[in-house]
Amino acid sequence: MSRDEGKHVFVSYVHEDSTEVDKLCTVLEAAKVPYWRDRNSLGPGDAWKAKIREAIRGGSLVFLACFSDNSRGKGKSYMNEELTLAVEEYRKLPPGRTWLIPVRFDSGAVPEWDLGAGRTLSDLNYSDLFGDGYAAQAASLVTTIHGVMGDKQLGSAAALEAVEQATSADRADLLKKLTKEMLVDPTRRIELDDLVSQEVQRVLGALSDPDHVSGPLGGSSDEQVIRLATEAQQLWELTKPFCGSLQVAARWGTPDLLGPWSSGLRAFVQAPLKIQGGVQALLALRHLPGMVALMTAGLAAGSARRWENLKALLVDPSVRDRHESRPQALLEATNPWAPFDGNDWLPNILARSELKEKPFDDALADFTENRATKYYTPTAEWLHAILRPIFLDQWPDDEAYAAEFDRAEAMLGVLAQDAVNVRIAAAGDGRAWGRSRWFGRSTWRAAHFHGNPVEDMQHEFGTEGSMWGPLRGELFGGDVGRAKAALDRYAADFAAQVGQRF
Structure with a gap:
């Protein structure tokens, strides 16, 4: 790559920034x-000034000017001298053409080089390759470069892969910044x-x-539950x-922009409803x-009170279950208990491991040895712990x-109950039944006087009526x-759960 005779990016810098x-x-x-x-x-033996001039004027499709306190x-x-040549070339290009890209290695200013027509170098969009934003900026930079070079093989998703590989960046943090x-x-x-679709796939x-x-799980019961915990952790890391x-x-x-995430949510919920052979505990995961x-x-x-977004993401999409004659709401098709298929040990081990930063076998031993x-x-x-960094x-x-988190649990629970109620009403034969299964840590927190999010929601609804935020966002069909x-x-169901936590 270093001695490519074709089109290339020219990197200009001072040697102190090597x-x-x-x-x-x-x-x-x-x-x-x-x-x-x-x-x-x-x-060896190259006439360096002539070669640099040739590289800038002859084959460079992008010129990266790297600045720091050293430069x-x-x-x-x-x-x-290289930048002077680059400015001469830039002035020949049509307005708006991306060719000269400043890169900062620190927070100092981009120099005020005169580019002509009242423009200066600092007027151009630049990339900041330093600090916490390095990986996201690097991904954005290589995506821009490939666009300028006309290379359709590398999109943003591939740029994400490349930068993650080169920088050992945390993929979740990188995608969040992008x-x-x-x-x-x-x-x-x-x-x-494209980026979001790549993650979904x-x-x-x-x-x-x-x-x-595939199975069998094999081994002792302890080894089996650790295998399941490992699979669960790997799925979380992917998600x-x-x-x-x-x-x-x-x-x-805004709702009109949320299509990629809405489609992803629907695809994730739909996937386990498809028939597939294997071990039931692994299928449930x-x-x-x-x-x-x-x-x-x-x-x-919910925390941002973006009720219209909540509707677009969680309420409007639906999935098909082979056991149901009608499309099913996402919050009915899955719930916090579904991945663990009645295995109480598995979520306990996951939670203990995450909260205490212990390997799975140690977390399991804490329970089996009554520690x-x-x-x-x-x-x-477990959810509360793994989502905290995000x-x-x-x-x-x-x-x-x-x-x-408590309030979000309660809102999902109420929306799931609404989905159940709508299904029962649509059935119209008196045989349909069901209830929300979205209950969580808010139940024991309410029992131990950390606030009751359901009572708070009831108070808001009673006070605001039709002007209640979720109703104005068209939740519950308005x-x-x-x-x-x-x-x-x-x-009523929440209160019964709270009563069991004393």
Whole structure:
């Protein structure tokens, strides 16, 4: 790549920044971007000035001008000469053409180089390759470069893969940052859709992989439950980047933009309803991505009071179950108990391992050797713990996060009850039955005087009536009677759960 004779990216820098440029070139290589830099691209005996001039004027489709305090502090440098040549070439290009891209290795200003026509170098969009945003900016940069070079083989999804590989970045954090950047930029919506679709397909690929559900489990009962916990953790790690992106979209997007996430949620919930052979306990785990993603959407949209987004993500989509004659609501088709198929040990081990930062075998031993008692609501404890990092920027305070988590549980529970009520009414034969199964840690927290989110919702509804936020967001079909029926039924079941937690 260093001595490519074809089109390339020219990297201009001062030698004091060689370490940072090495890192940048590692990203370019991972993204299959040919580049030219003096250290690697000059052969023995080359006339370096002529070669650099040729590289800039002859084959460079993008010129990266890398700045730092090292470059700003130099009165004279070969980089200045390269940049002078680059500005000459830039002035020949049509207005709006992307060719010269400043890159910052620190927070200092981009120099005020005169580009002509009243423009300066600092007027151009630049990439910040430093700090926490490095990976997201790097992914954005290589995507832009491939667009300029006309290479259709690398889209945003592949850029994400390349930067993750080159920087060891956390995929969920990276996708979350990219979603923040792309969601507000109409020109990058297609790229963002591709990114989200890529994450959905990664998860669905695992859910349809026979190796993930084939048996037998084998071994002792302890070994079997640890195998299940390992599979559950792997599914969560696969789903985590989607949830990171969903958290941003549910808060800041609008219903017309939420199609990729809505489709992903529907696909996750639909997947375990399809007939597939395998071990029942492993088959049940296929509910995990959908269940976790629904909770993420409920927490993100509900806490932001974006009721229209909650409707678009959780209420409007439906799935088909072979056992049901009508489409089924997402919140009815799965629930916090579905992934664990009645196995109480599994969610307890997951929760204990996450909360105490222990391997699964140690977490299991804590219970079997009576060093710890089981949780009232182990699935909810696990959800609360694994989703905390995704929502850390929204609620640095743990208690505020816990209160919003309680409220989200209650809202999902009431919406699930509404879905049940609508199904029963549609059946019209008096034989249909069912109730919400979305209960969690808010039940024991209410029992121990940490607040009662259902009573809070009832108070709001009683005070605001038809002007209640969820009704104005068209939840419960915008129908006051439906909202009251769902709230009353869920409140009764919630109170019974609370009574068992004393």
